[in-house]
Amino acid sequence: MGTRRRRGGGMPGAASLLLLASCCFSVWPQSQILVAATTDATDLTALNTLFTSLNSPGQLKGWQVNGGDPCGESWQGITCSGSSVTAIKLPSLGLSGNLGYNMNTMSSLVEIDMSQNSLGGGQAIQYNLPTAKLERLNLAGNQFGGNLPYSIFSMNNLKYLNLNHNQLQGKMTDVFSNLGSLTTVDLSFNSLTGDLPEGLSSLSSVKTLYLQNNQLTGSINVLADLPLSDLNVANNRFTGWIPSQLKKINSLQTDGNSWTSGPAPPPPPFTAPPSNRRKSPAKKDSGSSSSDGKSGISGGAVAGIIISLLVVGAIVAFFVIRKKRKSKREEHFEQHQPFTSFPSNEVKT
Template sequence: MTDVFSNLGSLTTVDLSFNSLTGDLPEGLSSLSSVKTLNVANNRFTGWIPSQLKKINSLQTDGNSWTTGPAPPPPPFTAPPSNRRKSPAKKDNGSSSSDGKSGISGGAVAGIVISLLVVGAIIAFFVIKRKRKSKREEHFEQHQPFTSFPSNEVKDTKPFEESTTIDVDSLASPASVGLKPPAKIERNKSFDDDDDFSSKPVARKSSTKPIKAVVYSVADLQIATDSFSMDNLVGEGTFGRVYRSQFNDGKVLAVKKLDCTVIPFQSSEDFVELVSNISILHHPNLNELVGYCMEHGQHLLVYDFHRNGSLHDLLHLSDEYSKPLSWNSRIKIALGSARALEYLHEVCSPSVVHKNFKSSNILLDSEYNPHVSDAGLASFIPDAEFQTAEQSAGCTAPEVDMTGQYTMKSDVYSFGVVMLELLTGRKPFESSKPRSEQSLVRWASPQLHDIDALDRMVDPALKGLYPAKSLSRFADVLALCVQAEPEFRPPMSEVVQALVRLVQRANMTKKMLDGDASRRGDDQDQDFI
């Protein structure tokens, strides 16, 4: 760096930081006895810091490549040249020259003036630059966006019609019809992780977007659930207990009382963020959020209540007097549930991994349309902390048991397990069975491509009332879903397409099924749902 400081003895503040300056410090800086503040930080200076500079009260030298160790001895002092001109030699006549004048020459004055102008321009340039930089940073902090899932409006959603023929027009439409994909947000880490955008910690911002859900008071929910009495307890799942609630206007809803040991909320803002994220998940086959309550330390979610309970209860807890699910009803439930997962995986952005897909989380309304519950709840919990009893009960993918990592492909595996339950009427894991038959997937997988074995595996409650080809195609789809290697499992959009084709073919064989039923002379087909 050029030394322009030798003649600037009146400087008190010098700021040369953040300029990528190289080489040794200018020697002129050491001679500036009036300097009180010197900032040469974040450059590329090398060599030693002169001992004279270390006496400055405010000295900043970080961010350079200084040489360590003792500094070399200073060079020997050399007297500076005099500014006076030497007297010219006397002339022969003994008189001295009359033009020999003392003082500073015009060139020296010009040099000082030019040096001052250069230093002033440098200082002004960096002052303006720092002001612009601070304005940009302030603008970024004020306008840094926080995005969340936007609400999606479902228009003209046509429910499935419960009959021996499935309404394929309402099933064949893609998952995104009438649904706007949520805005993309960067949320690859857990909600509890701090986002480190700079050297200083930045507090997570809460969503300012209004939550489209009803805010209930604890008093209202206590009245509606009779103080959360056991008589109104309808189930207990991974995230807490669910109670039936009936309000003064006659409306019946389900209240989920979250277990804070499973979802450890650090503050009320965490719960509000969770509610915000799940309240805008909208699909006809999702159990959508109606409202919430966060008074007195409680964390309560209010959902629609579905009178026919869960698929698990209908398949595994029904008595001999209960009406069994018909084959077409089972296909309808599989297709609706697949559409819900397709929406979470391929329409939502970023994708939502359910992590807890199972038959007890598939709720059935009065027409036996499926509604997948708990969507978005597990996203609040890091994979390493999310542990469920189903990991040892045959519902989760093998890679989850080994690594604890949940992905969309692990959801596909869990969906395949539900399809097996629909096919066989058996639970994912039954300890009462012989050891070779305890795991439903291990027992069923080798037999899925054997027609004769399929007939023996199918749920006895169906009493043979199903098309053999439909049964075989159903088995082909689920066999792909329960592949041991996740890369061989299809995405949910392909599963949906395969099930839609199965429905279309099932409707074509309806007459064959009716004819077969009449030839059997079995009037119990009227008892099927």
């Protein structure tokens, strides 16, 4: 007899499929099971561009020229919050090249630390840095030339700025008037020239300011009212006096400049009292004049009074003369008027 098929014979087949699937998942590494990339597409594009701008260095583990998943694959030096890149920390890796031209699109970036590399090659720092949330910018110990990028002006949340030991040159760009959160500024060991920009006086939160070893000139009065606890302006070309407020700073270094010796000049003349304050009220009330011949009434007032009296006198004289002439004309008219007879009411006979 032939073998009769059992009903429900499909069940063992389904069980076999499940068993096979479980075996495959156990053998395949979980790290290779990726459903979809987790990094924001805009951030990914910016990091691909940065990798190319850095000459695609092999020491950056996980980085790619195209595609990839920085947050999901944990690219070296990249910190994420969810799908957004929040920090790029690549210090002391021997990197060359420059920053990416589209880093301003990374709207969640809070920190950039690419210090102690060989970036720039004498070229200026890319002007379009991220500004929305950036709090820390550290490009110290590189080879950046040019001046401060204008994009720093829009970094309202910036707290830490370090560009020391670069090749910055020329008059310092005034990018400071909008940085009320900035607490640390280090521009030391560059070739910056000219007077300090007025915008520095707007750094209402700054505690540390390093400007040493540049070629800065003029006075440092613009720093007088800042809440500094650590100031270094040594080895520049500053002149004038060191403001008394700055002499109270705990850590102050000013050597290597051409300061003016001796006491500082007196306060501006606007605090001086008015010149007529020397006259006492008693003398003014008594009407007596001072011993040097000066009276309480100024010469202009006296001249005005005299002119007024002359004008009034002339007007009075004019009306008096006019009245006399009128009287004479009336008298002359009466004397020479011909006699006029009036008609008589008498009835002629």
